[in-house]
Amino acid sequence: MRAFFDPFLLGILISVALAFSFPHWAVCSSGEALDQVASLGISLIFFFYGVKLNPSQMKADLGNWKLHLTVQSVTFLVFPLLILLVYLIIPVEDYFNLWLGFFFLAVLPSTVSSSVVMVGLAKGNVPAAIFNASISGLIGLFVSPLWLSLFISSEETSFNLSQIYYQLLLEILLPVIVGLFLHQFLGSWANRNKFFLSWFDKSIILLIIYKSFARSFEMNLFSSISFQHLSGVGVGVLILFISINFISKAISKFFNFSIKDQITTEFCGTKKSLVHGSVFAKILLPASLPLGIILLPIMLYHALQLFVISFFANRYSRRVNMNQ
Template sequence: MLKKLRIDPFVIAIIISILLAYLFPQLGNSDSPVPMSVISSLGISLIFFFYGLSLSTEAIKNGLKNWKLHVSVQASTFLLFPLLILPFYPLVKDTPHELLWLAFLFMAALPSTVSSSVVMVSMAKGNLPAAIFNASISGIIGILLTPLWMLSFVKQTEVPFEFSSIYFQLFTEIVIPLVLGLILRRFLGAWAQKRKSTLNKFDKSVILLIIYKSFVKSFEDDIFSSVSILELLAMLVLVMILFFVVYILTGWIGKVLKFNQADQITNQFCGTKKSLVHGTVFSEALFGQTTIVGIMLLPLMFYHALQILIISAIAAKKGRAHKNPNV
């Protein structure tokens, strides 16, 4: 069991990136000779270009048949999560905790993961084509819905936001490369599939770079001085509670909709995930010009680590039960 619960190396890499941002900020600070903004912008564009190349149009066509499962997963991702966070807004409005609440809303409004959702659904013997469909379509839906969820609330903060430039950045860095990848998929799709592991490492490298850059900016402006250790611990506990509430609710919804076991697994695994890749990219577009970008990523990074730890343990147990129904 301990082997099943080992820490994901990517989580360790994230922690190292944050430590490097604190100890060695020279490459990412405002006086750096390295054009970090240009590098991260190019990296984001390439992530979504490769994402477009790798999208399985066959899985999407087949997946459209199971519409109740897809509606359930996407509703959980983009409605259930944010609606669980919204009721707490009156309690934090105009208080020092409003920014932390905004970070939770940002996490809640994000798309589901792609690779880890698919891998863990496969491990648990869930509906794999449906997982591929939902993980793929979630990232596309999030390009529109995630900024919309944030729009009305960030306008009420004292942090300056220019939404026309934000949507222009989302369009040029994400939408255009994604569409270009989809167009070129027939020519380069096989190449992308063969190099899936390498492209996944590239994605993670870009994310680590953006995390480093984001935390350098936040450390440079001393933004974390307002966040206490107690608040960080509370954030960790709240993230865990949020995960289990959504996991239980998606399980109940699956029973109401009479999903079979494979669909139920996919509904719960895909419906409870949040994408660190999209979160890091969207934070760069939404908050990259502000000092709060590091704080906006904190709940998401806690959630990312917990979702991998918990879901991998559940997936391993379900996989063993599938092999031996008497277990």
């Protein structure tokens, strides 16, 4: 039941409310200082992410390749292809930014901590969940910008893929590698301070959310979106989640995965990372785009996946106990 009262969701609402009430904090001279804090915070998030990775554990989990391939295919292929299908069959020109928000959601990596926690609660394959959640973030560094370049490059001439990769390597991959090398020295410390590190991550994400929405409010970008459009985004997020959940189950049953591997496929394949979404929005998306609007789908999806997956986790836990 903890996920139903996740204070991080309350923090998101407060950040948006502050952005609405005090948008000038993000666009005046103090906005540059917030940018620097956010950039440093992003690098520290991924440094600690690398510290917490266990190289020997990841090496040991490489053997279950069919499960890993399925999870990553759902995350980086099935998700984007579903949203591209919508683009092909439904005219979205008048709502391109909202559609781009869904596409941005679709190309993001899976979550790390919540995926592992939920798989553990559901009595799924926890080592495989750790491997897939960890490797997903690294794959996303290269795959997500490629997907986004299909559309942003045509809309924004400032979208420079080589420059973006350089920034991703400098701000994200390099800190992960440094952290990975320091795992043997700092890994136990990171495990003892998981609570503090988790809230450090969330604080930086809340700062990025505040800045994104503040700039959108300051430019009055939400005035063009009606309550019906916002409701449509919510319904679209729900339909996307149900579709991906169904596809993940169908694939895992097709490959005759064990119950534990089915749980891992479903929980890891359907999850999307708000942490990566906030960070990637800052790095990958041009400032001229309405970042607040584009972040809406991933924020709603984040809340939905916490509620629904926590419900299924408890249900699957009882099912696994019955089969033991």
